[in-house]
Amino acid sequence: MTHNPHTTYADLLAAITADSGTEIINPATDEVVGTYRQATVEDLNEAVSTARAAQREFAGLSDAERSQLLLQAADAIEASGEALVELLSREQGKPLNGPNARFEVGACAAWLRATASFDSPDYTAVDDDITATVSYRPLGVVGAIGPWNWPMMITVWQIAPALRMGNAVVIKPSEYTPLSVLALVKVINTVLPEDLVQVVAGGGEVGAALSTHGGIDKLMFTGSTATGKKIVEASAQGLTRLTLELGGNDAGIVLEDADPAAIAGDLFWGAFINTGQTCAAMKRLYVPAALYDDVCAALVAVAQASPMGVGLEEENVLGPLQNKQQFDIVDRLVKEATAAGARVLVGADPDYGAPGNFYPTTLVADIDPDNPLVVEEQFGPALPIIKYEDLDWAIEEANKLDVGLGSSVWSSDRAKAREVAARLEAGTTWINSHGAVDPRVPFGGIKSSGYGVEFGTEGLKGLAYPHIING
Numbered sequence: 001m002t003h004n005p006h007t008t009y010a011d012l013l014a015a016i017t018a019d020s021g022t023e024i025i026n027p028a029t030d031e032v033v034g035t036y037r038q039a040t041v042e043d044l045n046e047a048v049s050t051a052r053a054a055q056r057e058f059a060g061l062s063d064a065e066r067s068q069l070l071l072q073a074a075d076a077i078e079a080s081g082e083a084l085v086e087l088l089s090r091e092q093g094k095p096l097n098g099p100n101a102r103f104e105v106g107a108c109a110a111w112l113r114a115t116a117s118f119d120s121p122d123y124t125a126v127d128d129d130i131t132a133t134v135s136y137r138p139l140g141v142v143g144a145i146g147p148w149n150w151p152m153m154i155t156v157w158q159i160a161p162a163l164r165m166g167n168a169v170v171i172k173p174s175e176y177t178p179l180s181v182l183a184l185v186k187v188i189n190t191v192l193p194e195d196l197v198q199v200v201a202g203g204g205e206v207g208a209a210l211s212t213h214g215g216i217d218k219l220m221f222t223g224s225t226a227t228g229k230k231i232v233e234a235s236a237q238g239l240t241r242l243t244l245e246l247g248g249n250d251a252g253i254v255l256e257d258a259d260p261a262a263i264a265g266d267l268f269w270g271a272f273i274n275t276g277q278t279c280a281a282m283k284r285l286y287v288p289a290a291l292y293d294d295v296c297a298a299l300v301a302v303a304q305a306s307p308m309g310v311g312l313e314e315e316n317v318l319g320p321l322q323n324k325q326q327f328d329i330v331d332r333l334v335k336e337a338t339a340a341g342a343r344v345l346v347g348a349d350p351d352y353g354a355p356g357n358f359y360p361t362t363l364v365a366d367i368d369p370d371n372p373l374v375v376e377e378q379f380g381p382a383l384p385i386i387k388y389e390d391l392d393w394a395i396e397e398a399n400k401l402d403v404g405l406g407s408s409v410w411s412s413d414r415a416k417a418r419e420v421a422a423r424l425e426a427g428t429t430w431i432n433s434h435g436a437v438d439p440r441v442p443f444g445g446i447k448s449s450g451y452g453v454e455f456g457t458e459g460l461k462g463l464a465y466p467h468i469i470n471g
Contacts, residue, residue, distance in 0.1 A: 142217065255288070257416070286388050
């Protein structure tokens with residue numbers, strides 16, 4: 001447990017890169033970032049066994065001691081912060097600035113510190129008839145399968161509560177962004193007990209084996225609804241506990257009393273954070289006819305003032321799609337919208353011959369509410385803006401899809417906004433913002449957006465089981 005942070009990019013990359021193996025390509029430049037060795041199912045089996053042995057001793061630490069380790073992990077991340085930021089930008093594509101790479105690495109440290117600060121969920125219930133002590137005990141080994149859009153931050157969302165509650169963790173990162181997770185864990189393992197947190201950077205067969213592994217006591221997954229359903233089926237045989245944060249298609253509703261100029265910036269970033277590659281980003285926007293032209297114009301102005309380009313260039317705040325598969329999805333949906341008569345306000349028309357997976361920041365107006373760009377999750381920089389005449393209709397449209405991660409209401413009247421928010425079907429509804437998460441506040445979805453919650457004391461409870469001593 002010697003504290004030896006990898007403070008330069010070159011040192012960090014050297015610590016995780018295999019001499020030969022699978023290449024990772026920078027989605028902004030098409031250049032090789034590094035190589036890593038593809039782990040196998042045998043590697044997974046060994047990691048689970050090793051983690052379980054380490055967990056037995058770790059579970060014996062006090063809650064205060066485990067919290068202290070989380071604080072030390074946060075310090076280690078900050079000591080290697082710029083090296084982690086550069087690797088994340090090169091591998092994922094996100095720019096250094098804006099709500100992107102520096103934001104994500106900073107959030108990793110912030111989440112660890114917040115998770116260390118929460119009150120223990122343990123409690124005692126006492127009255128004339130009962131004395132019951134409720135102690136939340138570790139489950140054992142937690143499996144964590146992460147996505148490629150926020151690879152470091154979401155890994156910390158999975159690691160931090162698992163460790164706080166006394167578990168070991170075996171992580172299977174996305175095949176698109178394994179270097180970021182390998183580097184993050186390399187850094188925090190300079191302060192954590194040996195073997196407690198393991199990374200198994202393999203392909204789909206490793207993820208499938210993790211979801212059926214008899215040595216995994218809890219599985220946390222962030223990713224697509226389709227993969228989430230496969231995990232539910234695979235985990236049924238062992239009754240493995242699950243927390244699933246799946247796809248979304250978040251709706252935002254602007255009310256007639258809103259000020260278009262005042263909300264435009266927050267509307268834009270609610271949709272285009274991480275270049276639209278965020279589960280809880282706003283994916284469809286409903287605007288009243290009386291404000292429609294003004295909201296559209298205000299959003300175009302923000303889009304035109306938000307530079308897109310290679311992440312390592314400091315001025316850029318929007319980057320490429322992380323992978324060609326996602327580029328193709330966005331491209332298809334925008335083409336289908338325009339073919340059906342929707343109007344492009346800005347964007348579309350990518351340069352197919354240029355390096356990288358850059359899709360221009362795109363705003364689409366006058367679109368049918370049942371167009372695929374509205375009803376399918378685009379997960380990229382293309383926002384459909386739907387005009388409405390009747391607020392009840394807009395609420396019904398927002399609720400009609402079989403997803404429910406987030407939603408938002410935009411209004412100058414807080415009471416009216418809360419009234420509308422109460423009618424929306426989602427795990428979280430924001431007012432005059434969209435997608436802002438807080439480590440103290442539970443976060444999760446309904447419908448096909450998953451189940452279970454993360455963050456706060458409620459999130460801690462999901463990584464433990466209550467043992468009750470009654471009498």
